[in-house]
Amino acid sequence: SEELIRKAEKLSIVGQLSAGIAHEIRNPLTAIKGFVQLMRGHQSYNSTYLDIITEELIRIETIINELLTVSKPQLSTFVPARLEQILSEVIALVGAQALIGNIEITSRFDSELPLLSCDPNQIKQVYLNFFKNAMEAMPRGGTITLDAVGLESVPGCGVDRVKIRLTDQGHGIPKDQLDKLGEPFFTTKSSGTGLGLMVSFNIIHNHGGTIQIASEVGQGTVIDVTFPVLQGSQHTKRPLASY
Ligand code: ADP
Ligand code: MG
Numbered sequence: 001s002e003e004l005i006r007k008a009e010k011l012s013i014v015g016q017l018s019a020g021i022a023h024e025i026r027n028p029l030t031a032i033k034g035f036v037q038l039m040r041g042h043q044s045y046n047s048t049y050l051d052i053i054t055e056e057l058i059r060i061e062t063i064i065n066e067l068l069t070v071s072k073p074q075l076s077t078f079v080p081a082r083l084e085q086i087l088s089e090v091i092a093l094v095g096a097q098a099l100i101g102n103i104e105i106t107s108r109f110d111s112e113l114p115l116l117s118c119d120p121n122q123i124k125q126v127y128l129n130f131f132k133n134a135m136e137a138m139p140r141g142g143t144i145t146l147d148a149v150g151l152e153s154v155p156g157c158g159v160d161r162v163k164i165r166l167t168d169q170g171h172g173i174p175k176d177q178l179d180k181l182g183e184p185f186f187t188t189k190s191s192g193t194g195l196g197l198m199v200s201f202n203i204i205h206n207h208g209g210t211i212q213i214a215s216e217v218g219q220g221t222v223i224d225v226t227f228p229v230l231q232g233s234q235h236t237k238r239p240l241a242s243y
Helices: 002-039 047-075 083-100 120-136 196-206
Strands: 079-081 103-109 116-118 142-151 161-168 210-216 220-228
Touching (some): 116 220, 196 210
Parallel strands (some): 103 142
Antiparallel strands (some): 079 116, 142 161, 161 220
């Protein structure tokens, strides 16, 4: 819809701007960190204050790093890639964290998923963000499921998109906050940046993808993403020959 297109345009402008600013901030930040480190060697500086300065600098650095990932969609390299492989790598990456948090991750992939044309690192970034959010919403553990299936936009004409569904059993998102998802700096966490979803939506948009989020407070959240498949790699489901 028009509303969605406007939102996507706004996101890509915000992305370009913030990447430029982030880059400019990084160098002075490194210099300040170096001098704070030097001040630690002198008795005359209160170490509690230096700790606070260091903590805040690390916070700025975290925000800057997330902002910089926004610029990546402009430099993306699209290659034919297997979705199962990309998502399996993400699951392996978050595996230890999940174990610590008493979270089980289950995944199911359609046996004949077509290839995607995508930047695999960016898709990984998206799912790292989604898994991180899901795990942060499940402080008492539970199950996260990942399902990927082929979709036929026109029945009988072959699989032209893949749909990935991520379901968590977290605390959910209140109705009045659903519109705010993906807005820069929207966060409900004390140490959140509110940039993960913005970066993710941007990447999905740049891949010709769609995203839908449904959530029920106290039940969990479902994130549906679709991507177009690589032209020519789709399997047509031919009707069985009849004799
Ligand atoms: P951050 O994680 O730094 O807060 P994000 O952009 O990743 O920033 O997410 C923004 C907000 O969306 C979160 O603070 C949280 O309130 C909400 N959110 C995102 N994913 C989920 C989820 N799976 N379950 C519950 N809330 C979520
Ligand atoms: Mg996040």
